[in-house]
Amino acid sequence: MKPIKLGSSFSLVAPVLARDAYAQCRGAEVITRDVAIVGGGATGTYAAINLKDQGKSIIVVEKQGALGGHASTYHDPTTGTPINYGVQLYHDDQVTRSFFDLLNITLGGGTFPQGKTTQYIDFRDGSPVLNYSVPPASEDYFQALHKYPYLETGIELPEPVPEELLLTWDEYLEEFNLTDDAIATYSRPAITGDPTKVLALYVFNNMNTDMLEEQIEAKIVINANGDIAEPYTKALAQLGSDVLLNSVVTGGRRGRKPADGVKLCVSTPEGNKRIVAKQLVFSAPFVPENLESFSLDERETNVISKFEGGCYYTGVVTNLGLPTNYSYANRGQKTEYHIASVPGVVMFNPTNVDGTYYYWYTSFSDLTKEQVEAETRSTLKLLQKTVAGADVNAEPRFVAYKSHTPLHPTTSAEAIRNGVYRDLYALQGYRNTWYTGSIFSTGSSALWNLTSQLLPRIIAASEQ
Template identity: 80%
Template sequence: MKPIKWGSSFSFVASVLARDVHGRCQGAEVITRDIAIVGGGATGTYAAINLKDQGKSIVVIEKHGALGGHASTYHDPATGTPINYGVQLYYDDQIGRSFFALLNITVSRGTFPDSKTPLYIDFTDGSPVLNYSIPPPGEDYFQALHKYPYLENGLELPDPVPEELLLTWAEYLEQFNLTDEAIATYSRPAVSGDITKILALYVFNNLNTVMLEEELEGKIIVNSNSDLAEPYSKALAELGSDVLLNSVVTGGQRGSKPTDGVRLCVSTPRGNKRVIAKQLVFSAPPVLENLKPFGLDERETNIISQFEGGCYYTGVVTNLGLPTNYSYVNRGQQTESHIASVPGVVMFNPTKVEGTYYYWYTSLSDLTKNQVETDTRDTLKRLQKTVTGADVNAEPIFMAFKSHTPLHPTASADAIRKGIYRDVYSLQGYRNTWYTGSLLVTGSSQLWNITSQLLPRIIAALER
């Protein structure tokens, strides 16, 4: 993807945005805080709770009706049972335990979420993929991973970047004779797009030591009620009116000097608000579409425009018409290593509510809720025709849906080679703005970790 060049038109666009901020918010209520946080997912919520604990005033601007980002929980109306259809577990480390303690949540060691005997099926035609199993990553994968420690908790890459990390994963497996690891690494359910074309760098960044310790060593913590969105509902109660839900920034001005601060116009259900802050934390996915209202300059635009995110969706469905003693996993019948075709449903996984499943869906382009659910229904109708004991007359009922797009925005090999991640890190603090979130890591614990490392710098900037 080529970067967008604003060139000489930048100053004109910026001045239009500045006038727009003033015009839209003229006469609006003013909210003055130390720090404005855009995005109330894992990193935004973590930043808000910890900054407030350290005596800083904050406001969180979240476009959805709840905090939590990828942590999505649906409560079965008949039993009240929580069904987690996004985040499935939390890593057991001090960062996570301290965060839960701030929220007065008691945790204990947990296990991987329960599942049932998997049936591997090609969802494109409903045919079973026989004699298939998924082994865990082996020693060869660990040895390869440990060659690149800088991928474990961010993307602070050496210069030059090792060329093998810019190979596609399929090419890397072949070049380093790791084809025995193909099935283990291709079967990751929470990866968007065509995994054979993902760069090796991103595979190692995602399937890292933290992820493997969760899976292989059970380093997992759970809260007592099993509702993995509880940290975010507790955080919302703690933050109260400092959170603006169902709200979006429609325009922004950010100065180049610390004393200039940040001014935002925010559209909320109760009308426009003017937010005046000393610093801005941007924890939503940093793609161009999300950042346009903030009056990007040419430097910021040329960096941010080189990233694009994966398309990923999750939901809850019942009345599948399939036997309830199995989980159903999408695998290609004729593809290399039985990789599932894209776009499509990744899997249907049973929950503690009999007959109710959560599903994950990946695509190469952004889709609407109706498009995802229509294709998911069509997939279930195909499976009803081929799975023994299925009810072909059952009509699936969709209970919940969440778009996670863009998921873990990525850049091209050429952009990485030219130092795009060096440029990203150089943006920290530029124009009183700080970036944290899934651009650099994916798991909740690692998102909290990189945010915890950033907070002292943000606090220091308040004092300048």
């Protein structure tokens, strides 16, 4: 999945196509709102509930059949037990608690999902990685992180951007004598690509104070019923017809003055609908393929074309044929710091249903459900041959799946050095459009905090 460069058909043709697509919506039902929200994941749902609570009319356009984005829950058909196979927890802070209060959700004790002793195995050949453990981040890491407070809740960078943040992570570890933290930092599970080549900026943005507090101080909250997707089912019930599921924007017109507002053509299961709104919140992944229907101008294209997301997939599998008293994590047998090879399964983690595991899978290129499950099955059949006590005749059964691609859009060191994040922040409010989501941070609670800071500006703009 490559970023689309300037001069391609994206920058030259998409605005015309978007205008034509909107024109094709003539005669469709018109939905008039204060704010249109595209994307019903963590930030889109948070924005919708809070804007509605503050008296604003909203409409959410979500391409999937449910709200929730990276929060995925499978309910075991026999016991009804919820099995979370995407987002696993929420950070315990006031913004999170206030959001849950709006949704009338009871919070339970702050503990990590139940785990078991981990077997570290090289999933390429099934060999065990012995005498390996994952230590917590050291005080040296904390001191390095705190040098860049602007990476805690976003990527609003100083100018010039500190050059050390544009080093790859393996270079940063060597440059600043942080190699003792290599295993701790390379063990973050929800990352894509080669972890040694991720820019230091993105490591600090992801492995921030909130994440470290969750790991070290267990500063987390969990829904009392264990269903991590509950905020989104509750939100959908509250929002009702203000959410268009299985729907996509096919064309749009966005004015340059507040009075011009935003007009969108949306394809829904019930046919085309026209949305007329004062402001637009875009919370879907910030990548060209998600924005080409919005009649982008050159200024917007110059920013958006420089980002691409990673490829990540999750699922639930039963009958693994492996002993059920362990977790299984992928680590390289012969790689430095035992870094796992990509592409492949990241880990198999047990759930509260004995014998049922959730797995995460990362890749360099976009894959289909069939490809991910076939590769995961091959990994399990390999482990059945090498793990003591395994059953080589067991046939894995896949019961849930979700693609999280494109995950956490990023860009190059050159683009960052040239001010792409400065230009991204400058787009806030331009053409009555506001951006939020994982382009700025990771973790649901961090995204809710970021969006809460943006809402007053959106509300003010909708009242002009």
